[in-house]
Amino acid sequence: MQRGEPITRERVTLQTIADKLGLSRTTISNAYSRPDQLNPALRQKILATAKEIGYSGPHAAARSLRRGRSGSIGVVFTESLVYAVTDAAALLFLRGIAEASEPSGTALLLLPAPHGRRAGPTAVLDAVVDGFLVYSVAEDDARMQAVLDRHLPTVMIDQPPRPQAGFVGIDDRAGGRAAAEHLLALGHRRFAVVTFPLVEDDYSGPVSLERQAAATFPISAARLAGYADALRAVGFAWEDVPVYETPLNLVASGEIAAGILLDRVPRPTAILAFSDLLAIGALRAAETRGLRVPQDLSVAGFDDSPGAATAQPPLTTVRQPLLDKGLVACRMILEGWPQGHPPSVLLPTELIVRASTGPAPP
Amino acid sequence: MQRGEPITRERVTLQTIADKLGLSRTTISNAYSRPDQLNPALRQKILATAKEIGYSGPHAAARSLRRGRSGSIGVVFTESLVYAVTDAAALLFLRGIAEASEPSGTALLLLPAPHGRRAGPTAVLDAVVDGFLVYSVAEDDARMQAVLDRHLPTVMIDQPPRPQAGFVGIDDRAGGRAAAEHLLALGHRRFAVVTFPLVEDDYSGPVSLERQAAATFPISAARLAGYADALRAVGFAWEDVPVYETPLNLVASGEIAAGILLDRVPRPTAILAFSDLLAIGALRAAETRGLRVPQDLSVAGFDDSPGAATAQPPLTTVRQPLLDKGLVACRMILEGWPQGHPPSVLLPTELIVRASTGPAPP
DNA sequence: ATGGCTTACTGTATCGATCAAGACTTGATC
DNA sequence: GATCAAGTCTTGATCGATACAGTAAGCCAT
Numbered sequence A, B: 001m002q003r004g005e006p007i008t009r010e011r012v013t014l015q016t017i018a019d020k021l022g023l024s025r026t027t028i029s030n031a032y033s034r035p036d037q038l039n040p041a042l043r044q045k046i047l048a049t050a051k052e053i054g055y056s057g058p059h060a061a062a063r064s065l066r067r068g069r070s071g072s073i074g075v076v077f078t079e080s081l082v083y084a085v086t087d088a089a090a091l092l093f094l095r096g097i098a099e100a101s102e103p104s105g106t107a108l109l110l111l112p113a114p115h116g117r118r119a120g121p122t123a124v125l126d127a128v129v130d131g132f133l134v135y136s137v138a139e140d141d142a143r144m145q146a147v148l149d150r151h152l153p154t155v156m157i158d159q160p161p162r163p164q165a166g167f168v169g170i171d172d173r174a175g176g177r178a179a180a181e182h183l184l185a186l187g188h189r190r191f192a193v194v195t196f197p198l199v200e201d202d203y204s205g206p207v208s209l210e211r212q213a214a215a216t217f218p219i220s221a222a223r224l225a226g227y228a229d230a231l232r233a234v235g236f237a238w239e240d241v242p243v244y245e246t247p248l249n250l251v252a253s254g255e256i257a258a259g260i261l262l263d264r265v266p267r268p269t270a271i272l273a274f275s276d277l278l279a280i281g282a283l284r285a286a287e288t289r290g291l292r293v294p295q296d297l298s299v300a301g302f303d304d305s306p307g308a309a310t311a312q313p314p315l316t317t318v319r320q321p322l323l324d325k326g327l328v329a330c331r332m333i334l335e336g337w338p339q340g341h342p343p344s345v346l347l348p349t350e351l352i353v354r355a356s357t358g359p360a361p362p
Numbered sequence C: 001a002t003g004g005c006t007t008a009c010t011g012t013a014t015c016g017a018t019c020a021a022g023a024c025t026t027g028a029t030c
Numbered sequence D: 001g002a003t004c005a006a007g008t009c010t011t012g013a014t015c016g017a018t019a020c021a022g023t024a025a026g027c028c029a030t
Helices: A014-021 A025-033 A040-053 A060-067 A088-104 A122-126 A142-149 A172-185 A209-213 A218-233 A251-262 A276-288 A322-335 B014-021 B025-033 B040-053 B060-067 B088-104 B122-126 B142-149 B172-185 B209-213 B218-233 B251-262 B276-288 B322-335
Strands: A072-077 A107-110 A132-135 A154-157 A166-170 A191-195 A243-245 A270-273 A298-300 A317-319 A344-347 A350-352 B072-077 B107-110 B132-135 B154-157 B166-170 B191-195 B243-245 B270-273 B298-300 B317-319 B344-347 B350-352
Touching: A014 A025, A014 A040, A025 A040, A060 B060, A060 B122, A072 A088, A072 A142, A072 A322, A088 A107, A088 A132, A088 A322, A122 A142, A122 B060, A132 A142, A132 A322, A154 A322, A166 A172, A166 A322, A172 A218, A172 A270, A172 A298, A172 A317, A172 A350, A191 A218, A191 A251, A191 A276, A243 A251, A251 A270, A251 A276, A270 A276, A276 A298, A322 A344, B014 B025, B014 B040, B025 B040, B072 B088, B072 B142, B072 B322, B088 B107, B088 B132, B088 B322, B122 B142, B132 B142, B132 B322, B154 B322, B166 B172, B166 B322, B172 B218, B172 B270, B172 B298, B172 B317, B172 B350, B191 B218, B191 B251, B191 B276, B243 B251, B251 B270, B251 B276, B270 B276, B276 B298, B322 B344
Parallel strands: A072 A107, A072 A132, A132 A154, A154 A166, A166 A344, A191 A243, A191 A270, A270 A298, B072 B107, B072 B132, B132 B154, B154 B166, B166 B344, B191 B243, B191 B270, B270 B298
Antiparallel strands: A107 B107, A317 A350, B317 B350
């Protein structure tokens, strides 16, 4: 990309106007940035001359350098930007950010992830921003390190808190517990769990207790712990519950995983899924096997993403406040943390009971 | 918002590292920006020292100033940013932009419109970007002038071309004409129109011919002209067609506007709406009044946005390639126009006939 | 007339890097 | 042994503005 300037025109700066009018650079600058500092008549004359010469106004980068602030916030998403502006959950989060940032006149810099997840950090390093919002980015993503290196105010959303950064998340453990308690109350005794990754090693398959204990994705660890809490509270053996891990959060992955779990003997009567997409996959697996939901099988999801209510049958799930996450995180960064310690907020979840769960079969 | 730096730490720049290691500023700079320009061993040493001291890496604004580019593109939307990340059409456009920009590692700066539409241009003036994409912003919006004043490469989408800016749009007039011709061919004679704003003044209500002529939103003017073309071509009096303007592109607005139009005597048999959302609102208004669509009333939308096909009944509409608009516009600005004249692209529209239109009632 | 206050403008230092050109080594080539 | 090229680092200029302190003039009150 090139400048649109005509080639014939000399570069025009504050100094150009100043020279032409026999004034100082500072006065021209004031005409733009501090109108109360000069005679209104002179100001008009300056602006008129500037327009005539074709001055573009104070250079944004120079201004930002000198002022030490830019009036914008960088946003880093898990996946590619294209995915982020497609995914309903990410968009709700983005909308929350916009609701908080717009009234303050702050712009949002959406950072690209050019080569899939392991994106080059260049764009993050070059981002002219006053802070970062980081949404569920893997710990070893190069962009993560780049963000931390910048030493700017940063808020992590749905990812492990860092001492130097703010944090906004949900109480995944409580959410998991709520889902499991609901199914227990319906009389279920034989559970199965479909998770997304516990450790970032692209493993796929049954999860041992050792692997559960070694989980590095905190969201996953918390949800599992929540399920376990509920079961143990009524004296059930969590260690007997089959857990199946899928590497991707896709309907197809959920279908495969749930299929394997449903083919076990004795068959589980309730499936706890880590997301609505995985849960919808489980519904498909059940349909394939001629199982009726919820008569033969209950399925509970997580997120209450837009597809949950319209699934067949509508999905019982744990709602998380996606919009609020963006809103709270953005406010947090706008307000800063003058007190010292970066703040940390856990937002509540809510169990939404729909038609995909019912009494355990006799 | 404040810097997250500990107060005790002195400001760290390239010079700090240079002094500590007895090297020159430039060498440290090269360690970051041109690794091939120095000994790899020295580079490692530099980076290690930088990390130890707590250097944040080259300052983005300073870098951008000196280099004369920022690696990001500013995006200005018609409405507020909050609206833009909510509206399906705007999002599709945004996705097109992302698809074009992401592979190049370019970031997107979404600019706010803080105080409603009459946004202060501050954010535009301070935007550290290499160019602007302007999506259907009113001619007299302060942000428009600000963008033009910046003299950066700019592409206008769905708004009047400017000699100095690129242009991407659709043939709104032809699209409007196609919708109206379709209804005429079905035998309709009594039309009504639901528009979104013609002039940026937050007016809501019936639209006079004078106001139509004074429309500053070119899209609106073109679509109205297209409807008028079709009607006049068969000898109909366009001036007798009631036109109702709503300030917001929302289902609820469409419902109100269509309700008022449907309560007229004689009742219109066909409603032409400026968007699918407004059209869906019209469907609701019809339902409320016990009117069957399409037997008693035909409704045609515009956009073919995601909800159109699943509306009840599925909506006849004018499809416009929203994603392509973003894609083409963004590519245009990334490639620039070295040849001189900024390019101009008109994308085609297509009438999609579904179940919301049918033969005029007898 | 003196001091104090306001208004209007100027001058210098500074924000933090990158660029272009130059200088000094070292090794290879004729 | 001189020349050249490549590799490595330095110097000085520059990107374009804003902050802060300072000066000069005008006005009012004492």
